[in-house]
Amino acid sequence: MYIKPLALLLAVFLASLRLAAQTAPAGHVVVTHLDSKLLHGNPGGENPRRRVSVYLPAGYEASPSQHYPVLYYLHGFTWNDSLIFNQDGMKTLLDQAIAAGQIRPLIVVVPDEQTRFGGSWYTNSATNGPWxxxxxxxxxxxxxxxxxxxxxxxxxxxxxxxxxxxxxxxLALAYPGTWAAVYALSPAFLGPHPSYLPGPGVGPALRATSAAEAQRVHTTLAAVSLARAFSPNPKATPFGANFPGSLGADSLARRDAVLARWVLASPLYTLPIHPAALRQLRAFAFDWGAQDEVKHIPPTCRQFSNLLAVYGIQHTAEEYEGTHGSRIMGSTGRVYQQVLPFFNKHLDFSP
Structure with missing residues (x-):
């Protein structure tokens, strides 16, 4: 059978990529635990002993004098560090990316911030603790x-x-001078949107009388989680939070004072207070899928990019063809193709 030279070259190239992936030096993941003094005794009953998964690149043990930059990667709602590595395939992706020159060797840290109700939202809370x-x-x-x-x-x-x-x-807004560069993928809760403020889960959350009830349905779980993060009230039962709604005889009424707390906690409203925090970054980027099933993400990302432009903050914002979870991991995903090269460019890899 005759094969055109170009097709033959392509076949050889793909085969070499597969071989390189199979023979690439492998890093390893260390699972450790941090007994948090900050989270100890939180009223919400969250475990202060937190698992942390740490990717160490190939050669880490063999070169005891070498030090590495660190990428902190934050997982999504109801996810955790173990799933990032064991289900999403982060370790294999990092091994391949380093071998292919997408990024130089580095340490990647993923903390477990899944909570009793799905996630900490990486915010300080009077109920959950200072996440x-x-x-x-x-x-x-x-x-x-x-x-x-x-x-x-x-x-x-x-x-x-x-x-x-x-x-x-x-976190980039709240802790300037901590990171050189940040990249947000499909960022949730950037600003208010009718799809979740107050959202379909608020009514069921108000009717729930136990954690087990709230944990059965994703929208209810999300409402409880957001309330514990952004309108905490440790004395409120059963969830230690106030909700942006109240139950009437046959309807749900908005509670504007609580709704305001959720709105004011969003980056769209905190950016005008802390614009200098993002200006001091070397680089700031975020992207999102045009077909994201989480309906608030595309419009609030566009609004946030517009507001950044108003404040003259340099950034990269990109909408691509994809859903909430598509095109994130794997060799064709955003982490491999966009995120890792971004940090390879903007982080210091030497003392």
């Missing part, structure tokens, strides 16, 4: 002490997807 401080302060100090990091802001990056994407933006 923002935990992530931006306690976790970084722990990693710098336990591993051979380049312990300086210029060698530190922050990224995340969905809840983690929103957390990435929120």
């Amino acid at each position: 923002a401080d935990f992530t931006a302060r306690e976790l970084i100090a722990f990693i710098d002490k336990q591993f051979r990091t380049l312990a300086k802001p210029g060698s530190r990056g922050l990224a995340g997807h969905s809840m983690g994407g929103g957390g990435t933006v929120r």
